[in-house]
Amino acid sequence: MKFQLPKGTFDILPYAPEEPWQLTALWHKLESIIAETAREYGYAEIRTPIYERTELFDRGVGETTDIVSKEMFTFEDKGGRSLSLRPEGTASVIRSFIEHSLSQARSSHKFYYIGPMFRYERPQSGRYRQFHQLGIEAIGASDPAQDAEVIDMLYQIYARLGLKRLRVQLNTVGDLESRAMYKAALVDYFRPHLDELSAESKIRLEKNPLRILDSKDPKDIELVRNAPSILTHLSPSAQTHFQEVCRLLDSIQIPYEINDKIVRGLDYYTKTVFEITTEDLGAQNTIGGGGRYDGLLSSLGGPDLPGVGYATGLERILQVMIAQGIEPLKEQGPLVYFIPLGEEAKTKCFTLASLCRRSHLSADVELCAKKVQTGLQNATKLSAVYCAIIGSDELNANKITLKHLETRQTTDLSLDRLISYLQGIQP
Ligand code: ATP
Ligand code: MG
Numbered sequence: 304m305k306f307q308l309p310k311g312t313f314d315i316l317p318y319a320p321e322e323p324w325q326l327t328a329l330w331h332k333l334e335s336i337i338a339e340t341a342r343e344y345g346y347a348e349i350r351t352p353i354y355e356r357t358e359l360f361d362r363g364v365g366e367t368t369d370i371v372s373k374e375m376f377t378f379e380d381k382g383g384r385s386l387s388l389r390p391e392g393t394a395s396v397i398r399s400f401i402e403h404s405l406s407q408a409r410s411s412h413k414f415y416y417i418g419p420m421f422r423y424e425r426p427q428s429g430r431y432r433q434f435h436q437l438g439i440e441a442i443g444a445s446d447p448a449q450d451a452e453v454i455d456m457l458y459q460i461y462a463r464l465g466l467k468r469l470r471v472q473l474n475t476v477g478d479l480e481s482r483a484m485y486k487a488a489l490v491d492y493f494r495p496h497l498d499e500l501s502a503e504s505k506i507r508l509e510k511n512p513l514r515i516l517d518s519k520d521p522k523d524i525e526l527v528r529n530a531p532s533i534l535t536h537l538s539p540s541a542q543t544h545f546q547e548v549c550r551l552l553d554s555i556q557i558p559y560e561i562n563d564k565i566v567r568g569l570d571y572y573t574k575t576v577f578e579i580t581t582e583d584l585g586a587q588n589t590i591g592g593g594g595r596y597d598g599l600l601s602s603l604g605g606p607d608l609p610g611v612g613y614a615t616g617l618e619r620i621l622q623v624m625i626a627q628g629i630e631p632l633k634e635q636g637p638l639v640y641f642i643p644l645g646e647e648a649k650t651k652c653f654t655l656a657s658l659c660r661r662s663h664l665s666a667d668v669e670l671c672a673k674k675v676q677t678g679l680q681n682a683t684k685l686s687a688v689y690c691a692i693i694g695s696d697e698l699n700a701n702k703i704t705l706k707h708l709e710t711r712q713t714t715d716l717s718l719d720r721l722i723s724y725l726q727g728i729q730p
Contacts, residue, residue, distance in 0.1 A: 309432070310426055310432065311424070311426035311430075311431050311432025311433065312431065312432060312433045313325055313431065315327050315330055318634070323625050324618065324621035324622050324624070324625050326632070328632045328634065329621055329624075329632060330617070330621075332464075332632060333464065333617060333620065333621065334417060336460060336463050336464055337415070337417060337437055337460055340456060340459050340460045340463060341415045341439070341456070344413070344452065344455075344456045344459075345413050346413040346414060346415040346439055346441075346456070347413065347414060347415070348414070348415055348416065348417075349396055349399065349414040349415070349416050350416065350418070351389075351392070351395040351396060351398070351399050351416070352389075352395070353388060353389055353418065353419060353421075354386045354387060354388050354389060355386065355387065355389060355394070355395055355398065356384065356385070356386060356387075357375070357377050357385040357386060357387040358385070359394050359395070359398055359603075360375065360387055360389070360390060360394055362394075362602065362603060363393070363394030363397060363398070363571070363599065363602075363603055364390065364391060364393075364394055364571075365571065367507075367510050367511050367514065370390045370391065370422065371390070373423070374390055374422040374423050374424055375387045375388070375390055375421075375422070375423065376388040376390075376421045376422075376423055376432075388421035389420055389421065390420055390421060390422045391420055391436070391438075391614060392416050392418070392420065392436060392438040392440075392614060393438065393440060393571075393596070393599070393612050393614070394603075396414055396416065396438070396440050396612075397440075397442075397599060397600055397603055397605065397610075398603065400412065400442060400600070400605065401600065401603060401604060401605035401606075406442075406443075406605070406606045406608060409443075410443050411441070411442070411443040411444050412440075412441070412442040412443050413439070413440075413441045413442075414439065414440045414441075414442075415437065415438065415439045415440075416436075416437070416438050416439075417435065417436070417437050417438075417617070418435065418436070419433050419434070419435055420433070420434055420435065420436050421433055422434075429616075429618065429619055429622060431618060434616055434617070434618050435616070435617040435618065436614045436615060436616055436617065437460075437591075437614070437615050437617060438612060438613065438614040438615075439453060439456065439457070439593075439612060439613050439614075440610060440611075440612040441453055441610060441611050441612065442600070442608055442609070442610040443608050443609070443610075444609065444611075445597065445609040447544050447545075447547035447548045447551060447575075448547075448551055449611055450548045450574075450575040450595060450611050451548050451551035451552050451555070451557075453593065453611050453612070453613055454471060454473075454548075454552060454557060454559075454577060454613075455552075455555055455557060457579060457591065457613055457615065458471065458557055458579075461579070461590075461620070464620065464624060464629075465624065465627070465629045466581065466620070466623055466624065466627065467581075467627055468581055468582050468583065468627075469579055469580070469581055469590075470558070470559075470560060470579065470580050470581070471552075471557060471558065471559035471560070471577060471578075471579055472559070472560055472561075472562040472565055472577060472578045472579070472580060473548070473549070473552075473559045473560065473561050473562065473565075473575070473576075473577045474533065474534075474561065474562055474563055474564070474565040474566070474575075474576050474577065475533065475534070475537065475541060475544070475545040475574050475575055475576065476513065476533060476566055476567075476572050476573065476574065476576050476594070477533055477536065477537050477538065477541040477573070477574065478538055478540060478541045478573055478574060478597075479573070479598075480538040480541070481533070481536055481537045481538045481541045482513070482573075484536045484538075485513070485531070485533050485536040486512050486513065488531045488536055489512040489513065489515070489530060489531065490508060490512050492529075492530050492531055493508050493512065493515065493526065493530070494508070496526055499522055499526060500515070500522070500523060500526065501518065501520040501522060501523050503518070503520070504518050504520065504523050513566045514566065515527065515530075516530065516564050516565075516566045517566050517567070527564060532563040533563055534561070534563050541574060544574050544575070545574065545575065548575055549561075559577075562578075565577070565578055565592075567592055567593075567594055571596040571598065571599040571602070572594040572595065572596055573594075573595050573596060573597045573598060574594070574595040574597065575594050575595045575611065576592070576593070576594035576595070577592065577593060577594060577613075578591070578592040579591050579592070579615070581623050583623050583626040583627055589619075590615055590616060590619045590620055590623060591613060591614055591615025591616065591619075592613065592614070592615075593611070593612050593613025593614060594611065594612070594613075595609065595610070595611040596609075596610050596611065596612065597609040597610065633686070634685075634686050635665075635686070636665075636685045636686030636687045636688065637665045637666050637667040637685060637687045637688070638659070638664050638665050638666060638687070638688050638689065638725060639659060639664070639665075639666050639667075639687065639688065639689045639690070639691060639705065639725060640666070640667050640668075640669065640678075640681075640682035640685065640687035640689065640690040640691070641655060641656055641666065641667070641668045641669065641690075641691050641693060642668075642669045642672070642675060642678035642679070642682070642690060642691070642692045642693065643668065643669065643693050643694075644675065644692065644693065644694035644695070645694065645695065647695075647698060648693045648694055648695070648697070648698060649668075649670075651693055651697075651698060652668045652669075652693050653668055655693075655718075655721065656668045658721075658722060659721075659722065659725065662722050662725075662726065664722070664725050664726065667685065667687070669681060669682070675692060678690075678692075682708060683708055687708055688707065688708065688709075689705045689706060689707055689708065689725075690705075690706050690708055691703050691704060691705050691706070692704070692706075697718075701717060701718050701719075702715060702716065702717050702718060703715075703716050703717075703718050703721055704716075705721075705724075
């Protein structure tokens with residue numbers, strides 16, 4: 304029997320990947336740029352389990368969201384508890400923050416995480432059932448500068464990865480006061496069009512009219528076009544907050560567009576919401592989104608602290624990088640590739656390779672090829688810098704000939720000088 308990947312999942316391979324973005328080296332590059340940028344902005348890594356009590360997501364993400372109502376991988380453990388694979392990271396980070404009383408350790412908290420998320424969605428291009436997100440969460444500061452910093456950091460990460468044609472779409476969903484005014488205005492607007500709304504949006508009108516703005520139904524989209532704007536329903540403090548975020552983004556030359564139709568899919572957002580899009584992804588053109596969530600901590604039983612966060616799909620980032628023709632990474636091969644001729648030489652190569660590695664020099668030994676020619680081809684395939692064929696001549700004379708595979712130049716050395724020679728030419 305031949306096994307296959309479960310639907311909606313993929314493997315990340317060190318070579319010969321199915322899709323170019325499924326190459327381990329690209330993931331390493333992405334992860335290291337993220338870690339470095341996060342450090343410079345003062346964000347520390349947090350790791351939480353990949354599953355949590357289902358209730359955490361019901362409350363922390365919102366029961367009326369698509370994520371919770373349709374997309375969760377939920378199962379019961381042997382003790383009859385309902386658990387779910389995490390569909391996103393914010394709820395888990397907040398749970399952890401509250402559980403470990405981190406609020407007592409300092410007054411502002413800046414986290415990032417990278418890891419798999421799980422959503423039971425219809426697999427299609429750019430949409431998987433196990434995918435990866437970079438998430439950042441800044442807890443404690445209600446200042447608009449915190450919102451702007453989060454946007455700036457993400458923009459930096461994308462820019463350092465070489466992404467082009469990015470657009471920051473910015474909006475506010477106001478504070479509680481603005482939201483109440485705006486919801487009433489939306490209900491007034493949609494009520495006379497009730498028959499034209501999709502079945503789902505009819506329910507949304509009762510439960511959470513803002514969510515209609517997020518609808519992907521063509522009829523809803525048509526109606527949404529003329530719907531009242533949140534921007535004319537803001538309380539003075541929500542208005543000031545939004546203007547300040549815009550002013551700060553201007554001050555660091557981050558290009559953005561105000562898009563009053565962005566509400567984001569999650570229930571917990573307040574004030575600033577934003578998405579970053581690119582033109583090179585076809586249908587799935589959003590690479591990430593986030594916003595401020597000032598009431599979330601207290602609603603999950605924690606201290607009444609404000610927060611702002613963002614999540615971005617790593618698959619989508621890599622797909623854009625590939626679509627925009629970012630230079631393929633050159634594979635780093637071993638510095639030296641030993642090819643033994645015979646059993647005695649094999650032992651010698653084995654010990655030499657071990658010696659190299661103990662001196663932090665990458666090395667490999669040919670163990671499979673029956674012919675020298677195949678060994679040389681393997682060295683080239685691996686992008687080795689040097690190869691060295693070891694046979695009885697070399698063993699008897701205690702010497703080695705290093706051949707540079709690209710320039711074809713050869714260097715004769717006595718074996719005891721090998722390590723110091725290689726150390727000298729290490730880049
Ligand atoms: P969409 O409207 O595309 O379904 P979403 O609102 O569900 O997006 P978020 O929950 O905000 O997305 O997740 C943030 C980011 O995570 C998305 O912009 C995307 O890059 C990535 N993402 C979300 N779901 C998936 C998925 N099923 N497969 C791959 N990436 C995903
Ligand atoms: Mg979704």
